[in-house]
Amino acid sequence: MHCRHCGAEIPEDASFCPNCGQAVSTPVEQNPSAAEIHHGGTRRFLPVLVAVAIFLAVAMIIGMEFEGTLLILAFAFCVYALVIKPRTLARRVKKRLVEGTAIPNQIEYSTISSILRDEPYSDKVIIKSEGLMETETGQQIGFVEAAIKGGVQFKLKLVPDSTNTLKLVLEGSSTSKWELEGGFQVAKDYLEADELYQSILHKLLPDYVEQRTQDEREVKKTKTYRRVATAMIVAFVGYVIVATLVPSLIRNPVSDLQDIVFEDYGTMTLGEAVDSTVENARWSSEKVDNTHYLVTLSGFQPDLFAKFEATFDVEYTDDYVYASISSVTYNGETYMDIFSLAIVLGAIYGS
Structure with missing residues (x-):
């Protein structure tokens, strides 16, 4: 009898090869073959794939x-x-x-x-x-x-x-x-x-x-x-940090308000309108919360024949910036009615 590992001749009743030390009896019958192992591994993933498919189907049904x-x-x-x-x-x-x-x-x-x-x-x-x-x-x-x-x-x-x-x-x-x-x-x-x-x-x-x-x-x-x-x-933690912390750190409500166009008054941005009609314009901002700011514009408006101060609400969402004028002060009086707000905003736009 010869060893199946090294080919050396070994006694018939030997359990191990005296030359290489390997076992004489083959373990192949006791162990699954490579193909069977691979097939078994595939079968192990089958329940997982079925569970994922069921979960996705249920999620679609309930509208998740x-x-x-x-x-x-x-x-x-x-x-x-x-x-x-x-x-x-x-x-x-x-x-x-x-x-x-x-x-x-x-x-x-x-x-x-x-x-x-x-x-x-x-x-x-x-x-x-x-x-x-x-x-x-x-x-x-x-x-x-x-x-x-x-x-x-x-x-x-x-x-x-x-x-x-x-x-x-x-x-x-x-x-x-x-x-x-x-x-x-x-x-x-x-x-x-x-x-x-x-x-x-x-x-x-x-x-x-x-x-x-x-x-x-x-x-x-x-x-x-x-x-x-x-x-x-x-990646998830990084996304959360970027989505929540970074925008609040890099927000500039004054600049964002200047870039907004009030469509009822033309196609110019508010910043362009102020540059053309307001003298000694000054801007300032105050944070209300992470998504809400108050921006104040002050200066002299010739059409109003007075110094004025206008306060704008600036609101941030995930995709857009919204702004509206909330109050104006000129000639020593503060106004919040729509008519007065429209007069000041129209004067700023020169309309």
């Missing part, structure tokens, strides 16, 4: 505004990308690797020690202790406690399960990268373990390479989702 619908969907995506998906990934990695629910493997107890004593591990790994432990139910567990020189400390245990199949369990010491830090960090540390540690796991777990590839794909996807969600939040 398009912007509000997008905002709700964006919020739901951010919660999924920043909270749900990282926690789900970390919980799965923790359950499989830290709590000892890795894929069962037919491994002889002596295999662990022999692999660690062979090249290239013999110069890099210290075997601290090995032997047997008993559980509370009396089951014996074989273990090898070792440490990569200058690096990660770990314990490899073979635990019999209910079907008498040995299950490989990996445990890290309190100072190793296997110590749980919560959330996304569990998966991150697992994937960034030392190369030597990964190499040992490759030999002990034939399915590890494929599983690690899946995990790397999930971590990359999770990171991408996090970046997109973070960018969406930053």
Whole structure:
């Protein structure tokens, strides 16, 4: 019989290749193929797509505004990308690797020690202790406690399960990268373990390479989702700041009032009319609130034969600036009636 990994001849009853250390039995039957994994990933997204389609349909039926619908969907995506998906990934990695629910493997107890004593591990790994432990139910567990020189400390245990199949369990010491830090960090540390540690796991777990590839794909996807969600939040916060704070900071009610055309009095802007008919014109403004200002125009108007003062209300909306004259004062009297306001505004426009 020949090894399917390196081609070396191996004994018929061997569980591992003496040349490369890979398992003789193929794990392909126990694991889904790449096509099946991809298909499974597609199926996982199907409920999400259906839920989004139903939500959009309901939103259209009840007449929800398009912007509000997008905002709700964006919020739901951010919660999924920043909270749900990282926690789900970390919980799965923790359950499989830290709590000892890795894929069962037919491994002889002596295999662990022999692999660690062979090249290239013999110069890099210290075997601290090995032997047997008993559980509370009396089951014996074989273990090898070792440490990569200058690096990660770990314990490899073979635990019999209910079907008498040995299950490989990996445990890290309190100072190793296997110590749980919560959330996304569990998966991150697992994937960034030392190369030597990964190499040992490759030999002990034939399915590890494929599983690690899946995990790397999930971590990359999770990171991408996090970046997109973070960018969406930053963009939204930036939009709120620009939409609410910046306009109030750059508003110039005097200049905006001067650019307004009172159509009943011609096509000139108010500023052009004042320049042509008012002597010693002076402008001032007073803020009432974020969208309301009072602008005062004073000067001498020859047609009125008097100094005058006119107060305008300037109102800001999202898209427009509205203005109206609210009071005038000349000859020592203040007027607010429509007739007096029209006389002063007509004099300013020279009509």
